[in-house]
Amino acid sequence: MAWSTRELAGLAATTVNTVRHYHRSGLLEEPNRTSNGYKQYGARHLVRLLQICRLRDLSIPLAQIESMDIGGEAPASALLAVDADLTVSIERLKRARAEIRAILAGTTATDVPSGFEHLADRLSKPERSLMLVVSQLYDESAMADLRTMIEAEAEDAGVEFDTLPLDADEAIRQQLAEALAPQLAQHLIDYRWLTDPKAHFPKGARVTQETLRETAVELYSKSQLDVLARASAIATELAAESINPTSDPNNLGVSDDR
Structure with a gap:
């Protein structure tokens, strides 16, 4: 008995388009045709098609199937x-x-990166969004350090920052920046790579920095961005002083007796 393409596909629980695709890829040989041009498939075509479908069910790519002896051992x-x-x-x-x-x-929660779920409650909505973006820009090592930094911070550390009014005056911004700076400075001391993080940017420094800049501008108000800039500057100075303390001229061990 000979089968048409549709009948063959039905017997193999596949589609006509799939059968045609296997023809084009060379996995299934073309059958003989009748005088009016219709294909006539035989049992060998059905067996071959079933073997191909079996291997596809096992998730073996077509490219690998092409190189296999389907009739023998895979x-x-x-x-x-x-x-x-x-x-x-x-x-x-x-x-x-x-x-x-x-x-x-x-x-x-679904709005934080994998591994940060237990920290979701202590992160503000902008911080969660920022962490999602950062997780696509930093490598695993950096993300692990960031997770540790958040875990080390007090749960209410950013409350004043999160509620900072748009019209916060100069004194309030400076006061908040000075309050945030010590923790930021400690991070800079504990994780030296923060001063030059480019080695942790798999996508490259330019793309990473531009993406972070654009994200921060959309997530935070101008007053918050101003506080972050001030706090970062203060923290950098504090960290530098801690890492490389200035020598005390009164403690050099030099006698005034000459």
Whole structure:
């Protein structure tokens, strides 16, 4: 008995377009045609198509199937490669399911990077958004350090900053900057790479810096940005003094007796 393309596809639980695609890729040979041009598939075509579909169900790429002896044993290297990919996918899906269950239970958040869920409550909405962007710009090592920095900060450390009025006067901005600076300075001391973070920018310094700048401008008000700039300047000075303290001329061990 001979089958048409549609009948063959139906027997293999696939589509006509898929059969045609396998023809174009050379995986499935073209059958003979009747005098009126219709294809006539036989049992060997059906067996071949079922073998291809079986390998596709195992997630083996078409490019690898082309190099395999489908009628014989599948090359171990191809199957091992697929097995490794599936292992990674399974682990990723397990993590995704765990996070989804946690979200449904109300114990985690979706608007923070992976690994920052336990810190969501102490981050403001702009900070959460900023962390999401940063997670795409910094490498894993830097993100781990940032997570540790947030964990070390007091939970109410940024309350005044978060509620800073747009028209906050000079005195209030300076006072807030001076209050924030010591913690920032400690971060600069503990994590020296913060002074020159380019090595932690996988996407390059220009893209990273421009993205961070644009994100900050949209997330924070002008008064908040002014406070951040002031606090950063003060923190840099404090950190420099701590790392390289100025020598005390009264404690050089030089006698005034001459």
